Amino acid sequence: MPSNKATAAAPIVTGVLLAGTATREVTQNGLEIWTTLALVGGFSAIAVGLGVLTGLSGFDSDDDLNGHYDRTTVALAGLALTSIALGAGIALS
Template identity: 90%
Template sequence: MPSNKATAAAPIATGVLLAGTATREVAQNGLEIWTTLALAGGLSAVAVGLSVLTGLSGFDSDDALDGHHDRTTVALAGLALTSIAVGAGIALA
């Protein structure tokens, strides 16, 4: 079973790269819909990674503190995936 640090590394690294790229594009070309989506997706991915790293992961079945953490993590993961997919689709179109 992988450690929390290894599991959290992928969304944090991806989120930082995506948010950094979106921020650079906003600085150069102004605010566009795909850059807004990319920035939201990147920040959401970082938030998911940080929640896994701190142990607040909603994907862990042993974490029975309350349902709030479960819904928050799943919502952030959904927002990240949706924003990345829509932003990539708009950028490629």
């Protein structure tokens, strides 16, 4: 099983890239719906990664094996995925 550091790296890196790109777009073009969604998704992904890294309640991988998921984890992960998908869809249309 991968360590918490390796597991936390993907959402943190993705969140930083997404939030950084959205911030750059906000400074150049102003606030739009897709940039807002990208910022929310990026910060949510960073929060999930930091939660895994610090081992906060609900982010522990041992709980996942028993089928118990903390609502905070599920909510943040869902918010991140939804925001990323909606933001990408709006940006590409």
